[in-house]
Amino acid sequence: MHSKNTLFIDCKEAVRICDKAQYDEAGLWEKFKLRLHHAYCSSCRKHSVKNGELTKLCDKANLKCMDPAKKKALKDEIRSACSKES
Amino acid sequence: MPSSKLNPELWVDRYADYLFNYTISRVNDPVMAEDLVQETFLAGLRSAKGFKGDASERTWLIAILKRKIIDYYRKNNSAKGKAEVKINFSNNEDEGDWLEEKVADQFDITAEDAMENEELALIIEDCLSKLPPKQAAVFRMKTIQGMETEDICKELKITPSNLWVIIHRARTSLMSCLEENWF
Numbered sequence: 001m002h003s004k005n006t007l008f009i010d011c012k013e014a015v016r017i018c019d020k021a022q023y024d025e026a027g028l029w030e031k032f033k034l035r036l037h038h039a040y041c042s043s044c045r046k047h048s049v050k051n052g053e054l055t056k057l058c059d060k061a062n063l064k065c066m067d068p069a070k071k072k073a074l075k076d077e078i079r080s081a082c083s084k085e086s
Numbered sequence: 087m088p089s090s091k092l093n094p095e096l097w098v099d100r101y102a103d104y105l106f107n108y109t110i111s112r113v114n115d116p117v118m119a120e121d122l123v124q125e126t127f128l129a130g131l132r133s134a135k136g137f138k139g140d141a142s143e144r145t146w147l148i149a150i151l152k153r154k155i156i157d158y159y160r161k162n163n164s165a166k167g168k169a170e171v172k173i174n175f176s177n178n179e180d181e182g183d184w185l186e187e188k189v190a191d192q193f194d195i196t197a198e199d200a201m202e203n204e205e206l207a208l209i210i211e212d213c214l215s216k217l218p219p220k221q222a223a224v225f226r227m228k229t230i231q232g233m234e235t236e237d238i239c240k241e242l243k244i245t246p247s248n249l250w251v252i253i254h255r256a257r258t259s260l261m262s263c264l265e266e267n268w269f
């Protein structure tokens with residue numbers, strides 16, 4: 001339950017907005033409230049810096065993942081090969 | 087790694103993306119990389135009896151994968167010309183001769199960067215593999231596959247606030263894991 005009209009948010013809400021912001025999913029109003037929160041809460045401010053760094057590192061690493069369908073097929077293949085053996 | 091037993095049923099969840107990232111920085115072709123990972127797992131299954139348990143499961147699979155990548159380059163060498171092979175077997179006694187570092191011209195300047203980024207990718211994968219599977223899965227969908235929040239919620243049957251709690255836990259663990267291993 002997050003009241004949209006509260007100007008002052010708690011740390012839990014601040015952290016939630018900060019995470020959303022890492023994926024460009026925080027709204028303008030949310031970002032404003034977050035900035036306001038950071039003005040007086042140093043622990044959220046520190047967390048936010050680290051969170052942003054993680055985002056940068058993930059971008060830099062250019063992580064890839066295998067196609068989920070391919071993974072599933074491979075899992076099934078391994079499972080059936082294992083059950084044949086035992 | 088004290089466990090000396092293989093758990094093939096868990097290979098895909100535990101190592102597929104790690105091996106995939108390892109491969110893709112070497113073969114530069116996602117479809118081929120997937121095939122090589124698949125071949126590696128199947129070869130691992132076939133030679134499971136040869137696993138002595140003195141290396142971790144992942145190290146053992148990487149050793150198989152390295153051989154697969156070399157085979158791939160042998161087959162494609164003529165066609166590909168200046169293939170980029172960055173495989174270092176210096177820590178692998180039986181194939182010590184295989185020290186091949188041919189880096190294509192266009193990679194010269196960025197090679198160091200690319201290597202650093204690859205190392206970073208593998209460290210992040212390593213950190214991800216230490217998370218509870220669901221956290222890792224949600225983080226992958228959101229961060230790596232770039233899926234919409236709504237789609238992930240639908241697929242996993244969770245609410246958006248669940249999703250953000252999971253993402254938060256995953257990110258917090260990743261931050262401390264990276265602090266230990268990267269900075």
Ligand SMILES: [Zn+2]
Pocket residue numbers: 010011012014037041042043044045
């Ligand atoms: Zn706070």
